[in-house]
Amino acid sequence: xxAPVVQLRALCRLCRVVLFLSQFYILSGGGSFSEEPSxxxxxxxxxxxxxxxxxxxxxxxxxxxIPPYMMKCPSNGLCSRLPADCIDCKTNFSCVYGKPVTFDxxxxxxxxxxxxxxxxxxxxxxxxxxxxxxxxxEADYECFSSSNCRxxxxxxxxxxxxxxxxxxxxxxxxxxxxxxxxxxWTGGYKWSTALALSITLGGFGADRFYLGQWxxxxxxxxxxxxxxxxxxxxxLLIGVGYVGPADGSLYI
Numbered sequence: 001x002x003a004p005v006v007q008l009r010a011l012c013r014l015c016r017v018v019l020f021l022s023q024f025y026i027l028s029g030g031g032s033f034s035e036e037p038s039x040x041x042x043x044x045x046x047x048x049x050x051x052x053x054x055x056x057x058x059x060x061x062x063x064x065x066i067p068p069y070m071m072k073c074p075s076n077g078l079c080s081r082l083p084a085d086c087i088d089c090k091t092n093f094s095c096v097y098g099k100p101v102t103f104d105x106x107x108x109x110x111x112x113x114x115x116x117x118x119x120x121x122x123x124x125x126x127x128x129x130x131x132x133x134x135x136x137x138e139a140d141y142e143c144f145s146s147s148n149c150r151x152x153x154x155x156x157x158x159x160x161x162x163x164x165x166x167x168x169x170x171x172x173x174x175x176x177x178x179x180x181x182x183x184x185w186t187g188g189y190k191w192s193t194a195l196a197l198s199i200t201l202g203g204f205g206a207d208r209f210y211l212g213q214w215x216x217x218x219x220x221x222x223x224x225x226x227x228x229x230x231x232x233x234x235x236l237l238i239g240v241g242y243v244g245p246a247d248g249s250l251y252i
Contacts, residue, residue: 069086070111073085073086076113078113078115079113079121080126082111082113083167084165084168084169084171084175086107087105087106087107087126088108089105089106089170090103090104091172095130097131098129100127101128101130102125102126102128103126103128104126105124106122106123107122126170130172132171132173133171133174134179135171136169141163141169142163143162143163143181144162144163145161145181145184147187147247147249149248150248157182157183158180158182159181160178160180161178161179161180162176162178163177184250185250186252189210189211189244189245189249190252191238193210194238194251195207195235195238197210198231198234198239202225202235203225203228203231204220204225205219208220208234212245212247213246
């Protein structure tokens with residue numbers, strides 16, 4: 001009976017030692033459990049590096065510019081009837097004035113034309129009269145009129161007009177030139193109205209007022225038409241066209 005009692009006491013001592021050691025381990029913090037939720041491990045963040053901005057370079061626009069002379073060049077017309085701005089000709093200034101002459105011509109780029117057989121061609125022969133552009137008849141060119149000269153004067157005044165040859169007229173030299181022309185413009189005054197006022201109301205200077213000559217009109221008004229003599233003289237002068245508008249223009 002003594003042996004089992006001794007074993008039982010030894011087992012109790014061993015349990016006490018184990019219990020003591022377990023309590024000591026817990027109090028020392030080695031076995032405490034944290035109730036905080038577990039956090040995910042931080043992941044390595046990769047540095048994307050400096051941000052680069054790419055701008056798409058615009059594509060070169062296709063050349064669609066139309067030459068200015070193309071506005072005057074009809075398509076698929078006869079080459080011999082093209083305006084002078086649409087062709088290049090090898091001219092010869094040694095031709096005889098007023099005589100027929102032929103020149104070798106080629107059409108400019110982007111210009112299309114045909115021959116009398118309606119076949120496309122780039123080179124052709126142009127028939128024209130040998131003369132310079134400033135020697136053309138007045139119907140073949142246009143000039144800008146001037147209103148700064150007196151059309152009614154003695155001697156008759158001239159002015160330097162800037163003239164341009166019409167498109168379908170071919171000639172030698174510059175197609176734009178200066179030419180001295182007679183003053184030939186009107187301000188809207190009618191000869192019939194001026195003559196009628198001179199006959200009916202000339203004694204009061206109505207004809208001179210109408211023509212813009214207010215000084216002479218006041219003289220006739222206060223002198224009663226120069227006692228009739230001035231009135232008769234003005235009727236004759238206006239009738240023959242010697243007295244005209246004050247701005248120097250012509251009658252309508």
